[in-house]
Amino acid sequence: xxxxxxxxxxxxxxxxxxxxxxxxxxxxxxxxxxxxxxxxxxxxxxxxxxxxxxxxxxxxxxxxxxxxxxxxxxxxxxxxxxxxxxxxxxxxxxxxxxxxxxxxxxxxxxxxxxxxxxxxxxxxxxxxxxxxxxxxxxxxxxxxxxxxxxxxxxxxxxxxxxxxx
Amino acid sequence: xxxxxxxxxxxxxxxxxxxxxxxxxxxxxxxxxxxxxxxxxxxxxxxxxxxxxxxxxxxxxxxxxxxxxxxxxxxxxxxxxxxxxxxxxxxxxxxxxxxxxxxxxxxxxxxxxxxxxxxxxxxxxxxxxxxxxxxxxxxxxxxxxxxxxxxxxxxxxxxxxxxxxxxxxxxxxxxxxxxxxxxxxxxxxxxxxxxxxxxxxxxxxxxxxxxxxxxxxxxxxxxxxxxxxxxxxxxxxxxxxxxxxxxxxxxxxxxxxxxxxxxxxxxxxxxxxxxxxxxxxxxxxxxxxxxxxxxxxxxxxxxxxxxxxxxxxxxxxxxxxxxxxxxxxxxxxxxxxxxxxxxxxxxxxxxxxxxxxxxxxxxxxxxxxxxxxxxxxxxxxxxxxxxxxxxxxxxxxxxxxxxxxxxxxxxxxxxxxxxxxxxxxxxxxxxxxxxxxxxxxxxxxxx
Ligand code: SF4
Numbered sequence: 171x172x173x174x175x176x177x178x179x180x181x182x183x184x185x186x187x188x189x190x191x192x193x194x195x196x197x198x199x200x201x202x203x204x205x206x207x208x209x210x211x212x213x214x215x216x217x218x219x220x221x222x223x224x225x226x227x228x229x230x231x232x233x234x235x236x237x238x239x240x241x242x243x244x245x246x247x248x249x250x251x252x253x254x255x256x257x258x259x260x261x262x263x264x265x266x267x268x269x270x271x272x273x274x275x276x277x278x279x280x281x282x283x284x285x286x287x288x289x290x291x292x293x294x295x296x297x298x299x300x301x302x303x304x305x306x307x308x309x310x311x312x313x314x315x316x317x318x319x320x321x322x323x324x325x326x327x328x329x330x331x332x333x334x335x
Numbered sequence: 336x337x338x339x340x341x342x343x344x345x346x347x348x349x350x351x352x353x354x355x356x357x358x359x360x361x362x363x364x365x366x367x368x369x370x371x372x373x374x375x376x377x378x379x380x381x382x383x384x385x386x387x388x389x390x391x392x393x394x395x396x397x398x399x400x401x402x403x404x405x406x407x408x409x410x411x412x413x414x415x416x417x418x419x420x421x422x423x424x425x426x427x428x429x430x431x432x433x434x435x436x437x438x439x440x441x442x443x444x445x446x447x448x449x450x451x452x453x454x455x456x457x458x459x460x461x462x463x464x465x466x467x468x469x470x471x472x473x474x475x476x477x478x479x480x481x482x483x484x485x486x487x488x489x490x491x492x493x494x495x496x497x498x499x500x501x502x503x504x505x506x507x508x509x510x511x512x513x514x515x516x517x518x519x520x521x522x523x524x525x526x527x528x529x530x531x532x533x534x535x536x537x538x539x540x541x542x543x544x545x546x547x548x549x550x551x552x553x554x555x556x557x558x559x560x561x562x563x564x565x566x567x568x569x570x571x572x573x574x575x576x577x578x579x580x581x582x583x584x585x586x587x588x589x590x591x592x593x594x595x596x597x598x599x600x601x602x603x604x605x606x607x608x609x610x611x612x613x614x615x616x617x618x619x620x621x622x623x624x625x626x627x628x629x630x631x632x633x634x635x636x637x638x639x640x641x642x643x644x645x646x647x648x649x650x651x652x653x654x655x656x657x658x659x660x661x662x663x664x665x666x667x668x669x670x671x672x673x674x675x676x677x678x679x680x681x682x683x684x685x686x687x688x689x690x691x692x693x694x695x696x697x698x699x700x701x702x703x704x705x706x707x708x709x710x711x712x713x714x715x716x717x718x719x720x721x722x723x724x725x726x727x728x729x730x731x732x733x734x735x736x737x738x739x740x741x742x743x744x745x746x747x748x749x750x751x752x753x754x755x756x757x758x759x760x761x762x763x764x765x766x767x768x769x770x771x772x773x774x775x776x777x778x779x780x781x782x
Contacts, residue, residue: 172415173415173416173417173421173619174415176417176619177399177415177417177571177617177619177623178396178399178400180619180623180624180627181395181396181399181623181626182627183393183394183396183397184392184393184394184626184632185393186393186394187386187389187390187393188386188390189386189387189390189576189577190383190386190387190390192579193376193379193380193383193582193583195376195379196376197374197375197376205596208596209595209596209597209599236527236561239523239527252597254586254596255586255596255597256596256597257596257597257601262608267560267608268556268560268608269556269557269560269561272553272556272557272560272600273557273561287582287586288581288582288583288585288586288597289579289582289583291582292578292579292581292582293579295578298543298545298578298605300605301409301605301606301607301608302602302603302604302605302606302608303602303603303605304556304600304601304602304603305585305597305600305601306599306600307596307597307598307599307600308599309599310551310552310553310599310600311551311552311599312467312468312515312551312552313484313593314466314467314468314471314484314485314486314515315467315471315486315489315491315494315511315514315515316359316489316490316491316494316511317359317362317363317484317487318491318511318512320511320512320515322515322516322519323467323515323518323519323551323552323553323554324465324519324522324523324526324552324553324554324557325552325553325556325557325599325600326553
């Protein structure tokens with residue numbers, strides 16, 4: 171018997187318990203910018219961005235995984251931000267390669283739309299449209315050495331967010 | 336193998352380090368409290384998550400098949416493994432087909448459970464663990480001591496010395512920033528070169544056939560997106576029904592784990608990228624047995640946040656290695672006896688049954704009750720630690736016989752030194768109060 175049949179054969183249905191449905195009663199009063207500060211991202215205006223990163227690279231489909239490793243600053247578009255935790259939803263369509271937001275040294279994301287919390291975020295996402303997507307909240311970090319927070323573990327060393335209306 | 340109490344004795348022999356470990360984990364627990372208390376809906380979310388998990392376990396077979404069908408339609412190759420040996424053989428065959436000799440792996444407690452690294456090493460394949468904490472313990476030939484903070488038993492001096500030996504960092508440099516940078520450079524080379532990447536799975540969604548992997552460092556993504564072949568390894572209990580269910584789990588997970596609002600990266604893998612091979616291995620390894628036992632099935636609801644570790648007064652003062660299992664702490668102590676009763680019979684006793692674990696658990700697992708159930712089962716099976724069995728029998732006998740209780744009490748009051756023997760662990764490293772001259776009953780009679 172295959173492992174599949176063996177495993178499924180061992181699983182007896184248990185007493186039925188209903189799925190609780192959509193979560194109701196989530197708080198709404200979250201501040202996206204405050205959450206971004208908590209997760210270690212900075213928010214700048216578009217003119218400030220020009221000053222800080224004049225030589226940044228924009229989305230470019232010709233960049234492959236390995237050539238992206240050479241990129242200092244990459245700018246991409248986020249689909250929306252989540253106010254409760256500063257996360258930004260990104261899909262592979264907005265990136266030159268799936269590894270892009272991880273492998274570049276510094277990341278810039280443009281955000282136009284903000285939803286209050288994760289429940290609204292998944293409502294916004296609806297059906298799956300991309301082969302790969304992620305919530306990204308701040309720069310890469312670790313606290314694996316004595317619980318001291320270090321920014322810039324394997325992914326981008328900094329995250330700069332431009333909120334464009 | 337040392338029992339939990341023997342290993343703990345070694346751990347606490349360094350009092351300063353024990354205090355540091357205790358306080359640091361308590362600090363993480365406090366961060367969890369702060370993060371949860373700002374959400375008035377926190378308790379409602381725990382209840383909601385618990386119900387989703389109950390519902391899923393009640394229909395696990397259906398959801399697994401739904402997940403499988405969707406994942407296959409998405410172009411993901413789905414494998415089933417009944418036990419650790421099968422799991423390891425599947426992973427090896429995928430790597431062998433690629434011909435790789437060195438591969439990268441992000442955090443996966445399940446591969447620890449299966450001892451995958453040792454197995455692959457025996458086949459000539461070198462696994463590079465890419466989570467910083469896991470890389471540190473891998474260099475030291477140790478196991479992770481905590482499922483979220485693998486190197487929490489180490490101080491920065493230890494890490495400095497380990498990196499000096501393995502990465503050639505200057506001797507004596509123990510700056511976390513500097514050491515993390517050294518690891519970043521070292522592991523980047525492996526990410527760019529590796530053709531196969533293994534990751535764990537936090538959630539697998541039946542509705543969509545996608546799986547979600549959460550990290551703070553970005554190591555799972557660096558590996559998976561650069562490799563030609565991505566192998567994701569998961570226990571069958573990681574299934575959740577709907578995509579929208581992720582909202583409540585992602586809100587709970589990081590807040591419970593470290594007090595963060597969300598992990599830095601919550602990646603949703605739905606389809607392989609163009610030209611990539613993506614595999615998922617679904618492992619049983621005793622989970623169906625656990626599911627069939629009403630007393631213990633709830634342990635399968637776990638989302639591996641480690642909040643129960645951080646709050647546990649025993650874990651904080653005994654360290655993860657004393658549990659001699661890949662998953663330590665309160666949850667490990669109720670999972671491990673299911674896999675091997677005899678070898679893990681000491682673990683359900685490594686608890687005060689204070690119930691703090693159950694109070695912080697984001698999916699409301701009755702952890703402390705299950706510890707107590709295991710104690711009963713192990714006693715019945717004659718597997719409980721010998722000292723405990725004799726002590727408990729003596730205690731039961733004494734409490735059931737008032738006369739003996741009274742005589743015993745007066746004897747022990749007069750010769751309290753009798754209690755302070757090597758047979759009585761309560762006297763180790765504790766200042767015990769003086770025994771009063773008379774019992775309550777004697778005093779009462781005299782009035
Ligand atoms: S048992 Fe609960 S608290 Fe412990 S790791 Fe699992 S989900 Fe977290």
